[in-house]
Amino acid sequence: MPRYQATLLIELKEGILDPQGRAVEGVLRDLGHPVESVRVGKVLEVVFQEENLLKAEEKAKVLGQTLANPVMETWTLEALKELP
Amino acid sequence: MPRYQATLLIELKEGILDPQGRAVEGVLRDLGHPVESVRVGKVLEVVFQEENLLKAEEKAKVLGQTLANPVMETWTLEALKELP
Numbered sequence: 169m170p171r172y173q174a175t176l177l178i179e180l181k182e183g184i185l186d187p188q189g190r191a192v193e194g195v196l197r198d199l200g201h202p203v204e205s206v207r208v209g210k211v212l213e214v215v216f217q218e219e220n221l222l223k224a225e226e227k228a229k230v231l232g233q234t235l236a237n238p239v240m241e242t243w244t245l246e247a248l249k250e251l252p
Numbered sequence: 253m254p255r256y257q258a259t260l261l262i263e264l265k266e267g268i269l270d271p272q273g274r275a276v277e278g279v280l281r282d283l284g285h286p287v288e289s290v291r292v293g294k295v296l297e298v299v300f301q302e303e304n305l306l307k308a309e310e311k312a313k314v315l316g317q318t319l320a321n322p323v324m325e326t327w328t329l330e331a332l333k334e335l336p
Binding site for chain 1: 255261273283285286287296300301311314318
């Protein structure tokens, strides 16, 4: 079966306080690179086997729904590619 | 000045042990969604002002170099867009 790699982004919803992002903002300001805001999320690179690209996309969506907390987070399937 | 949003991915280099990814693998297996591997990284959504897209790209690269640990991590500028 072909192998696929899905890149899933899991980010905090708008309005959810992000202390880690605030900390990064402070570090960047102290280093002389002031920015307006930073939000920190997770990126997951998941490798799995599936019959074809269509089924791989379905599986990647199931993974996103499974791994994100629907109350506080949103997920995006950023990329899906077949591995050689 | 226009505002830009940069999406930076910061991921562990190949060969660096990723216990968080291993834990996610285990959770997915227990939930009936077995996968071959999971690598967990960070995604940073950074908003800043800059004169134009070219300078914004330069700034985003500086941010990537600043925020990633060159010994253990790689960074990618996944997206850069002007905000309305």
